Amino acid sequence: LLGDNHPHVAQSLNNLAALYYSQGRYTEAEPLYLEALDLRKQLLGDNHPYVATSLNNLALLYRSQGRYTEAEPLYLEALDLRKQLLGDNHPDVAQSLNNLAGLYKSQGRYTEAEPLYLQAINIATQVLGENHPNTIIFRENLQIMRQQQHPSS
Structure with a gap:
């Protein structure tokens, strides 16, 4: 058809x-x-x-x-495209930031991941609200990464 x-x-x-x-x-x-x-x-x-x-x-x-x-290049391209098409403060941009941060976390690239998680959390909080499932997931991802970085804390 x-x-x-x-x-x-x-x-x-x-x-x-x-x-x-x-x-x-x-x-x-x-x-x-x-x-x-x-x-x-x-x-x-x-x-x-x-x-x-x-x-x-x-x-x-x-x-x-x-x-x-x-x-990594696919995540970066998706992030750039979403920013260009949807604006910097769109939930899909927050998702892309979270995903790229997750990739960096998987590689132990914590100093690169943290600001991306923080950006994702800020966007999600502003656009979706403090208690939206995505906002909560992004905060949890940051917390998990920080625990991996400093296991004794």
Whole structure:
């Protein structure tokens, strides 16, 4: 009905990839995330929020596999795109900051991660509120990182 080149097809590919990801089926998720990203770029252009979402999802997959050097440029591109398209104080920007901070935390790059977590918390608090689930998660992520940094505290 829709044909192969339709935004709904890209969304379906992304959703199936997310399902596989949630099941730990990373090798099956990756080609679907890549196909969704390519299709979204082709149909929507490089500068679209859905492209940023696809970049973020692929980066998350790579991070989960320990493929940090592949994840970082995707997270950075998603963050830049979201800031450009949605503004600096958008919840998706906060999510991107949190994700990039999480990558840095995974690598022990705590001094790079902390200001990103703080930015994410500030944005989420302003836009979503103090008690929003994302705000709480971002605060918890920062707290966990600080505990990893200083295990005796």
